[in-house]
Amino acid sequence: MNYIVQTNRLTKTYKKENVVQGVNLNLQKGEIYGFLGPNGAGKTTTIRMLLGLIKPTTGTVTMFGKDFPNNRLHILSKIGALVENPSYYGHLKATENLEVYRMLRGVKKEKIMEVLTIVGLNHVADKKVSTFSLGMKQRLGIAIALLGDPELLILDEPTNGLDPQGIIEIRELIKSLAKERGITILVSSHLLSEIDQMATHVGIISKGKLIFQDTIEKLRAHAMQGIQLTVNKPENAWKMLLAKGIPSTLENHRILLSNTNDEEIGQIVKSLVMNDITIYRIEEEKKSLEDIFLHIVKEDYHVQTAISV
The missing domain is CATH 3.40.50.300 (P-loop containing nucleotide triphosphate hydrolases)
Structure with a gap:
């Protein structure tokens, strides 16, 4: 260099x-x-x-x-x-x-x-x-x-x-x-x-x-977009996605997906519908660089606090 x-x-x-x-x-x-x-x-x-x-x-x-x-x-x-x-x-x-x-x-x-x-x-x-x-x-x-x-x-x-x-x-x-x-x-x-x-x-x-x-x-x-799914049976939907090997998180009755492209989203929606799960809303969530900056600084603060304790 x-x-x-x-x-x-x-x-x-x-x-x-x-x-x-x-x-x-x-x-x-x-x-x-x-x-x-x-x-x-x-x-x-x-x-x-x-x-x-x-x-x-x-x-x-x-x-x-x-x-x-x-x-x-x-x-x-x-x-x-x-x-x-x-x-x-x-x-x-x-x-x-x-x-x-x-x-x-x-x-x-x-x-x-x-x-x-x-x-x-x-x-x-x-x-x-x-x-x-x-x-x-x-x-x-x-x-x-x-x-x-x-x-x-x-x-x-x-x-x-x-x-x-x-x-x-x-x-x-x-x-x-x-x-x-x-x-x-x-x-x-x-x-x-x-x-x-x-x-x-x-x-x-x-x-x-x-x-x-x-x-x-x-x-x-670090600010890669994520997808939020709101469905009628969130726990069932989440377990089904995990069973299919699709990384996801269940949070506040919503399913969170990350690093998922359009084609994968389409397949996920199709699978949910075929399993009698109603989809109410699909939302795109993207962290701002300000959020990432604050998260990095906050994460460092927690690490330093843990070390000092």
């Missing part, structure tokens, strides 16, 4: 409490990695360790095939980041703000208008940042992060506090940066709906532990 970022049992402890515990992140080149978790789950702490802003208590970080922090300057030269709120000078114009960071980065002046165009702020380049909306300020923060032509872009809750239009704009910008410029992106969020619409891979962190890491398709697979 061509990993841009790998962590090995990354842990951060404050006052004997593990804020981040044994996290093994794996980011492949070219992907949008959605780092998902409730507020306070450890997302920002993990990101700060990746950027060298805080030191891990234990564990290691490898980026671009090199260990961190021994190759700190080389690694950071390939990274652009927006952590929490963007830093800017409200009394200065957008171009003047970027000029400050351009000099620190040592890049050419032409990059200023280039990155403003990328984030869609070229038309307000000479306006004071204090007049910008929150969404425009977020885009300016991303423009600052893009000044050094990063191979990896790390964005911590970039849509936090934005209105629906601002969220859409930032989401589309992130997708275009990955697709058109080939930038690998790590974006954290507590909103599954946002991650679902932009990420190719997902890592879910809860109470400092990484409890899920895979493609967005694998996460969606």
